Amino acid sequence: MDAKVPRDPVDERQPTRIQTRNREIILEAALPVFSAYGFRGSTIDQIARRAGMSKPNLLYYFRRKDDIYEAVLERTLAQWLAPLEEVDPAGDPVEELRRYITLKLQMSRDNPDASRLFANEVLNGAPIIKPFLETRLRELVQEKAAVIRGWVSQGRLAPVDPVHLIFVIWATTQHYADFAVQIRAILGDQVDKAGFAEQTAQAILSVVLNGIRPREGAHAPPA
Structure with a gap:
């Protein structure tokens, strides 16, 4: 993320294997807490109990709740953006998008807390990740939109707005995590x-891929 909260002195040194593992334990414990109660409703005590640590031990690794929350978001964003980053311009368009959608659905199924955490952050105005959304995420979407636009211009996909296609994929795949109670x-x-x-x-996959498969006689939309 672009805007960093200063970390504790322990973070400036090369962490030991145990320190690295304990930080991961804390972040894994904090994710479902923040997902369930939001940033404001969560406490250090809740996270420490779930991590199986004392509060002083947890505070050795993270000075404040804000630091834990930011670290969880950074970790979540890295995991959730990886499948989009891996979309290969040289690959078959339908297969690349099939793989991306499948991975997104798998992530929503296996780690719904991560999706709900991200959704809650955005619904609250993205106070922590807004700089990231306006820089790295925008750049990544523009990069992959250019790839999709190139596939369309080559007649390898049906005419489609690439940015809105990405939005549709996000909405449909993350729906199964964010609205699990409704489902x-x-x-x-x-x-x-x-x-x-x-x-x-x-x-x-049937709905999305059948909508983007190239059609005989179809023309790319004007630039």
Whole structure:
């Protein structure tokens, strides 16, 4: 992230393996706490209990709750943006987007707390990550939009606005984490049945990929 909160002196030294592991334990414990209660509703004591540490021990690694929250967001953003960064301009467009959508759905399923944490941060005006959204995220989206735009101009994808395509992928894949309660209210115990995740992925892939496959006689939209 561009705007950094100064870290404790311990962070300026090369951490030992134990220190690195303990920091990871704290961040793993903090994610579900922040996801469930938000930044304001979460406490150091809650995070320490979930991490299995004393409060003084936790504060050796992170001076303030703000520092933990920022570190969790940084870690979450790195994980969530990796699949988009890996979209290969030289690959087959439909297969590259299929892989991206599949990975996003898998991440939403396996780590819904990360998706909800990000959503809550944005809904609250993104006080911590707004500089990141306006710089690194914007640059990455523009970079990948240019790739999609190139595929469209080559006739390898149907005419589509690349930025809005990325927005659609984000909305559909993260919906299953951010609105899990609503989905369960509608589908009941169907969400717990074997094959539900695969069925969900197939439905989304069918809608999105059938919408972007090149069509005979289709022309690219004007620049």
